[in-house]
Amino acid sequence: MAGAGERRFGLLGRTLAHSWSPAIHARLGSAPYALFEREPQDVADFVRNGGWRGLNVTIPYKRRAFELADETSARARRLGVANTLVRRDDGSILADNTDLAGFAWMLDAFCRRELGGAAARVLDGERVLVLGSGGASKAVVAALTDVGARACVISRSGADGYEGLVERHADACLVVNTTPVGMFPACPASPLAEGQIESLAGLKGVLDVVYNPLRTGICLAAERAHVPAESGLAMLVAQAALSAELFLGRAVPDEVIADTLAWLGRTTANVLLIGMPGVGKTSAGRALARLVGRPFVDLDDAVNLQCGMSARELLSRHGEDAFRRAETKVAAEHGRRSGLVVACGGGIVTRPENYPLLHQNGTIVLLRRPLSQLSLAGRPLSQACGLERLEHERSGLYASWADVTLDCTGSAGSDARALRRLLGL
Template sequence: MKSERGLGEARFGLVGRSLGHSWSPQIHARLGSAPYALVEVEPDGLAPLVRDGAWRGLNVTIPYKREAAALADVRSPAVRRIGAANTLVRAEDGSIVAENTDVLGFSWMLSRFCRERLGGSPRDLLEGEKVLVLGSGGASQAVVDALEHVAGARAVVISRSGDETYGTLVERHADAALLVNTTPVGMFPRCPATPVPEGDLARLTGLRGVLDVVYNPERTGLCLCAERLGLPSESGLAMLVAQALYASELFQGRQIDDAVVPLIEREIRFQTQNVVLIGMPGAGKTSSGRALARALGRPFVDIDEVVATEQGRSAAQIIREDGEGRFREVESEATARYGARSGLVIACGGGVVTRPENYGPLRQNGTIVLLDRPVGQLGTEDRPVSQARGVEELAAERMPLYRAWSDVVVRCTGTPQGDAALIRSRLGL
């Protein structure tokens, strides 16, 4: 879609140069601003679309936010401060009004995070406090504006060049109260990368929390680091939904109860959340996972089967012929690829927990379920590690890891269908 024709019959839409998958049509349908189209335009097509298109409301994304502000007839105070707009509305007189609902969306997210996770309002907690903002692009400007006007905070922008860089982060800013990532580092498919190493994050001893405007994956690499350090954290889905709500209000000329924001968040998480099954070899992860996937209408992925298909040999053959270490390498590669995807049921091999680097890829978009079968019921046929070491020894080593990694523990019921039903019940699926 490279021109106004991309709108079709829609009067609302998202405009950008290169648009991949977006949740915006689904969110706006839920909010009432539909039909909503995704419209890709080249730079020379933006002005004709904005000035002459038969639209009622447009959201604007990279790289057109500054040009969108310049093309408007009327600019909100936030747009005038920032010089960028992500929302355009056609007024009744035909004039174009520009707003930046990223500011409003982040303000909503910040207010809820402070209230529910930190125990106070943004101004009570952050007024006069230093907040680190990673990145200097359009999202950064919106976040800085919200921090200064909603919370009265002192925002310090950290970028790859200039006076405040990642190299001076720890040295100068260990007293920062909050850290916000506005860069695309850690966004799908390059996840779970993080713009700040966990070691540096740990040295920011004044931090009370971490926010990330990236919303895919659900838990970014930065949020996973914060989680391991015991810091409250949240990625950007709430901001995405809240900014859409404020845009939709402008599109429709009516107020929308913001209580719908967490409802839409839950709906999206229901669709995108992976269910990840871990447990001892022979616990029934594959059979229960298949039954669960059928019940949920989701794709099923068995990591051992992925490895076998790609390597042309079963997991047992690879372990026997090349050693367990080689199998763990290819297992980790497959785990990273599928853990980055969404809406799957994933069955992991019994030894996935022996490599700590597998946790982040599974956790980033997944709820991890331990399928717990009594040791006496675990078979060892075609399981070389179980045969070599014995089930009891293996369980003594791995069960603490399974429990540490899992969000939910499900006792096996005796049938795959029973296990799948119990998992659904425990996860509310």
């Protein structure tokens, strides 16, 4: 067992390769923080005898952590599971649960920002649809109950199912997804059928406890319906901050939570460069990736790897449709990942289905420069169609897809530095 003065923190789970918890806790001060992957038969010995001071616990071990503790908090007993364990100075283990409070923090911040007031005021007596009936659902329902909302649990196996949802709950003001539908890598996907979000006439907001991708399928559907939405990154950071308070024995200020959330959003979001052929997406992207220490992907190169031939060969042998299908496939593969710099082909915007694939987990940046400065060399579509025609056909699409725009400064290096400043990287 670790000595009373040893401060060793971490996350206990079965598969943790993509966890962001170490980076979050490093900023919150609860470090060193490690990932502890354990098989079910090893959990009891690790919890009781492992050399740790504070643990976060994720699925599938939250119930087991609750059972193995010497003492449980009221919050943990309310939900019957624990996501935080603290080894006290006498060696005993306290089980707590910060999921409820983490969602409550996210809910209140969302209501204040998007709905004009504290959750307890704007949701009092209002119907809220909670998709899913698992462990996360219980925490969400408890938080909603605490602010006076009428939580209606929608599940495939329960009495209140997805079929006929719109007719039964037309007055719902909020939808919260607690299912894993839409979670990386099966993204973007939504637990609701096409058109259901748009058909909820009284809907004022959509929340998702899934945090990867940054914009889940249900959040993208809400965006299309012009309904405010947020995925679960805020809940992830808020519950981590509450765990850090238990680990460290001191409060984490709200501004630290907000700063950590903003930093994590910038860090995990892809940077996706779009623009006319020859504008400099590849060279600027490579320079930016080197500058900020991120992996770089050129989607034309990714098509080459997938098809065994260059984009130019694919276009000449099989036509533009075949190239666009291959481009969409690699856009889906890389668009769902995190923390990349991606140079997209000039025609990526010609297929509407590519937009959610890129938008779900990134910031789309439009690069612009005068047509007279664009090269036609090695660009068969530009040569065949002409730059003026391509610009006429695509300029509106580029503008509608872009989150930010950069007028190129003259060199790849200076463009990269400008992008770093623009995006706060």
